[in-house]
Amino acid sequence: MTTKLNHRDCANFAPVDVTKGICHLTKDIVLADTEQCADFARLPKCLNCKEFACTPGVSHMGQCNASAHEPKFFAYPEMAAVTCDRYAAL
Amino acid sequence: MPKKLKEVLVEAGIPMDFESGGHSPAQMTDREINREPHARVKKLKDIFMQTLSSANNEFPYWYTREYALHDTEIPVVRRAMALKAAFSHLTPVIYPGELLVMHKAPFFRGSFPMPWLSEGYYMAKEDELYQDALKRGSASADEHSKFGSGGGNVTKSFGKVVSIAGKFGMRQEEVPGLLKLAKAWVGKSVDDLGHKYEQMVPDYEIKEALMRNIVCMFDSGYTLPQGREVINYYYPLEYGIDGLLEIAREMKDKVAGRADGDGLKGTNRLFNYEAVILMLEGLKAWISNYAKEARRLEAIEKDAVQKREYAQIAERLEWLSANKPRDFRDAIQMILTIHLGVVNEDAISGMSPGRIGQVLYPYFEQDIASGRISEDEVMELLECYRLSISSIDCFASAGVVGGVLSGNTFNTVSIGGLTKDGKSAANRLEYLLLESGMTNQMPQPTLALLYDEKLPEDFLLLAMECIKTGVGYPAFMNNQNALTFMMNQYGPEGMTPEEARAWAIGGCLESSACAWKPLHLNGKEYFIPGGAGQPTSVGVHFLSMPKILEHVLWNGVDQRTGEQVFPAHDRTFTTFDELWDQFKKYWQKAVDILALTNNVQHDIWRKNNMAVLNSMLKPDCLDRGHLIDELGYRYNATFNVESAGTITAVNSLAAIKKLVFVDKAVSLEDLKKAIKDNFGFKTAKEVNSFSLSDQEKREDGPGMWDKLHFMCLQAPKYGNDDNFADEILLDWENFFCPDCRNYESLYGHPMYACQISVSTHGAMGSATIATPDGRLAGTTFADASLSAFPGTDRNGVYALLNSAAIWDHTMSQNSQLNVKIHPSAIQGASGSRKLLDLIQAYMRKGGFHIQFNVVDTKVLKDAQANPQNYRDLMVRVAGFTQYWVEIGKPVQDELIARTEYEGI
Numbered sequence: 003m004t005t006k007l008n009h010r011d012c013a014n015f016a017p018v019d020v021t022k023g024i025c026h027l028t029k030d031i032v033l034a035d036t037e038q039c040a041d042f043a044r045l046p047k048c049l050n051c052k053e054f055a056c057t058p059g060v061s062h063m064g065q066c067n068a069s070a071h072e073p074k075f076f077a078y079p080e081m082a083a084v085t086c087d088r089y090a091a092l
Numbered sequence: 093m094p095k096k097l098k099e100v101l102v103e104a105g106i107p108m109d110f111e112s113g114g115h116s117p118a119q120m121t122d123r124e125i126n127r128e129p130h131a132r133v134k135k136l137k138d139i140f141m142q143t144l145s146s147a148n149n150e151f152p153y154w155y156t157r158e159y160a161l162h163d164t165e166i167p168v169v170r171r172a173m174a175l176k177a178a179f180s181h182l183t184p185v186i187y188p189g190e191l192l193v194m195h196k197a198p199f200f201r202g203s204f205p206m207p208w209l210s211e212g213y214y215m216a217k218e219d220e221l222y223q224d225a226l227k228r229g230s231a232s233a234d235e236h237s238k239f240g241s242g243g244g245n246v247t248k249s250f251g252k253v254v255s256i257a258g259k260f261g262m263r264q265e266e267v268p269g270l271l272k273l274a275k276a277w278v279g280k281s282v283d284d285l286g287h288k289y290e291q292m293v294p295d296y297e298i299k300e301a302l303m304r305n306i307v308c309m310f311d312s313g314y315t316l317p318q319g320r321e322v323i324n325y326y327y328p329l330e331y332g333i334d335g336l337l338e339i340a341r342e343m344k345d346k347v348a349g350r351a352d353g354d355g356l357k358g359t360n361r362l363f364n365y366e367a368v369i370l371m372l373e374g375l376k377a378w379i380s381n382y383a384k385e386a387r388r389l390e391a392i393e394k395d396a397v398q399k400r401e402y403a404q405i406a407e408r409l410e411w412l413s414a415n416k417p418r419d420f421r422d423a424i425q426m427i428l429t430i431h432l433g434v435v436n437e438d439a440i441s442g443m444s445p446g447r448i449g450q451v452l453y454p455y456f457e458q459d460i461a462s463g464r465i466s467e468d469e470v471m472e473l474l475e476c477y478r479l480s481i482s483s484i485d486c487f488a489s490a491g492v493v494g495g496v497l498s499g500n501t502f503n504t505v506s507i508g509g510l511t512k513d514g515k516s517a518a519n520r521l522e523y524l525l526l527e528s529g530m531t532n533q534m535p536q537p538t539l540a541l542l543y544d545e546k547l548p549e550d551f552l553l554l555a556m557e558c559i560k561t562g563v564g565y566p567a568f569m570n571n572q573n574a575l576t577f578m579m580n581q582y583g584p585e586g587m588t589p590e591e592a593r594a595w596a597i598g599g600c601l602e603s604s605a606c607a608w609k610p611l612h613l614n615g616k617e618y619f620i621p622g623g624a625g626q627p628t629s630v631g632v633h634f635l636s637m638p639k640i641l642e643h644v645l646w647n648g649v650d651q652r653t654g655e656q657v658f659p660a661h662d663r664t665f666t667t668f669d670e671l672w673d674q675f676k677k678y679w680q681k682a683v684d685i686l687a688l689t690n691n692v693q694h695d696i697w698r699k700n701n702m703a704v705l706n707s708m709l710k711p712d713c714l715d716r717g718h719l720i721d722e723l724g725y726r727y728n729a730t731f732n733v734e735s736a737g738t739i740t741a742v743n744s745l746a747a748i749k750k751l752v753f754v755d756k757a758v759s760l761e762d763l764k765k766a767i768k769d770n771f772g773f774k775t776a777k778e779v780n781s782f783s784l785s786d787q788e789k790r791e792d793g794p795g796m797w798d799k800l801h802f803m804c805l806q807a808p809k810y811g812n813d814d815n816f817a818d819e820i821l822l823d824w825e826n827f828f829c830p831d832c833r834n835y836e837s838l839y840g841h842p843m844y845a846c847q848i849s850v851s852t853h854g855a856m857g858s859a860t861i862a863t864p865d866g867r868l869a870g871t872t873f874a875d876a877s878l879s880a881f882p883g884t885d886r887n888g889v890y891a892l893l894n895s896a897a898i899w900d901h902t903m904s905q906n907s908q909l910n911v912k913i914h915p916s917a918i919q920g921a922s923g924s925r926k927l928l929d930l931i932q933a934y935m936r937k938g939g940f941h942i943q944f945n946v947v948d949t950k951v952l953k954d955a956q957a958n959p960q961n962y963r964d965l966m967v968r969v970a971g972f973t974q975y976w977v978e979i980g981k982p983v984q985d986e987l988i989a990r991t992e993y994e995g996i
Contacts, residue, residue, distance in 0.1 A: 014392070016185050016186065016187055016188075017146075017185060017198055017199055018139060018142070018143050018187075018199065018200045019143050019144040019145075019146040019199050019200060019201065019261065020144060020146040020147075020199070020252075020253050020261040020262065020263050021144065021251065021253060021261070022142075024139070024187055024188060026188065026389060026392065026393075027392070027394075029188050031139075031142075035251075035252060060268070061268065062264075062265045062266075062267075062269065063268050063269070063272070069157065071157075071160060071161065075157050075160065076269070076272055078149075078265065078266070078268065078269040079265070080263070080265040080266065081149070081150065081153065081269070082150065082183045082198065084183045084184070084381075085181045085182065085183060085184075085381050086181065
């Protein structure tokens, strides 16, 4: 799981592809995995959601406790939750 | 140093001269015309050029999650629920400077897998992908700046990026989720269910053998079940999304519980309308999410101009999420949104926008007249549109995306043709479409010019200018030929001559059935064309004629794998007619089994994975309440049989006929021995070139086949206006085209012939041993269906046209002829005139299609050696234009080897 926050965790980052994006504030191309700057604005992701629970011992995997499924449907921490109406920020 | 074939031939006094009609200048020659897009577009294009094809799980995650909740629902409603959830959850991404917004997925060139179609690839690669994803964890930030070779293709994993199918990059954090999603579809996907049931077709083992031995290139039911058709934008333009919702709700009330005389599917209309409503709600949510994102960006933007543009984008999307377009800007955004929606609904290549010069003309005409927009502003929007369409990627398997599509998705725009009442349809907006194809040179949308004698001269000459930029478009298609084909194929479904005029190219060059609909704008009525037919290039895909000839010669046994593919015929051929008869028998056996198994696959697709959005758009689904699976489309006779390697097979049959049966210069057995021994040469793979001219002799080669090989190479060849070879083509076409009608699609209609190669001539050639025409093992086949084999058309381009036009092209959905011309051969106004004369001569002879690569072969060779210097070089491959660096080596080699005409 990610421990530090990078550009790809920022709401001002428009992903161009899997490696880079454009910063809406500077209009520069920035690499997705380089560290955040002072203007960082947290992007909603499952990782930051109260409804998300990690699967112990499994990388990049967890479950969404807001899902109507039994057992709960899986989720993974890096998925964007911008459009999820069940997102609840930690 | 082993000798290359071309050196051997020079020594023998028969040089392979790939230049025809003169010699090219010694120095590299650039194309005559180079133009630039607007500054804004150039900036966005620069980003595109640095962009990797990228995929994530967002769409399949929400689709699968919702689908899993409703396992007792009616299939069409369940699918629509899943689609609604997926569209509603797509993360909106808007880039600074964009005028037209929305993307397939949250990347510039984004796409995603659809495991409900096929999950087998991910499951087969599960361990490999998982381990690769885990390994990626230690990568440093520096590594992220490494881009995969081959333009936007992610051919290898690097940094935190895992390469999928040699084309798409997926972040390592997404891979476990992808595998989890794939597992959810095991035994349920179209691929798995189709496979379960297709095995019940008698002689199924032959089908498996045909696929394993690359006699047939791919199945369509679970790879690209839709496409090669023309989309229809009419309903959203005429009614807007809320208007369509209102229609669907009203219709639902009318049909609920009523059979109306159709006891089998009359009551299904209720469920179909319910599905349409759900789909429209998903579309509305998707557009609204983009509108919200534009408002958010407006709020944080400091630059006044950009802030205003975000506000305009937000206002436009808020309007379009409910209402019909008011002006040109609204309309072009609406057709882009609808297009992206359709290509997100299913794995699709070749969803062509069709005749958007006609579709958008009402808005253009009224906006220009009122001063709401200038032509320069329209040009800028059209350039932006080209960027958006070029950014569409299709996520499918490596074999399909690489081996067949060369990464292209074939969103062809058609221009020219006739109006509903039979007049030239070329309007001012179509001139601008041509202009924007020159100023923003990108692979898509490629342009198809529907040639008719009624088109104005200046329009055709502008098309010559566009061709001279080297972009490979517009391709010329014969309008009158197509009208004849349309009436023959779709007349039984009620097509009238007037309606036939609405036709357009779907995919790269598949003639597709369309219809006229009345659009109303500010009190004025316009008839606009749009797709009204099902997908084409579904049915039997790319059946390799040279492979079937190999199996005829070796009693049904494949010589690369040693496998018995066809039942042994146990015949000894004492005449050419006997051999030809056996060829036709094996061909028919292959088509029959492939048609049946593909019918089964598509039947699974239509039962569980039917189109909802695309169906709703096509006449007459919304009116009748039936979607594609219930013959809701106006035209359903669209399944076809695709041939591949036509000219390689024709030349091979000509060589056998001449050398074995007419001249009796060699026995068939000795010819087979020479072929099996690759005429004493290494394989193409060993040489690492797929071009015939680069092949090398084995150093220990016996030399015993040299004379025979020369005879094979010198045997009559198609493309020289020589009846010996050309009449074999004629015999083939007179058999093939009518024979297709003996096979029936799952929709109960006869099939027809489709003759394009896309990139299969590379992949299929690499799996085929040497052929009797002197072609060596593993080298590419002749491209297209009517292009000469490289270097064999020695009598000038008009002789090639005579050969190509020997048969009646109206019997087939298409034919394809690619010609490579050196830029110096068509310079200036007189060069343009000569080129147009050439095209018109071919059209008047009855040729259906011709297109040009205007390029210096020396440039291509330099680009192959130094790809880093040629990121933006584009070439015409088959029915599409592609970036040189995104094309596989076999097809690059074949493009280099194509005969270069130095004069016409």
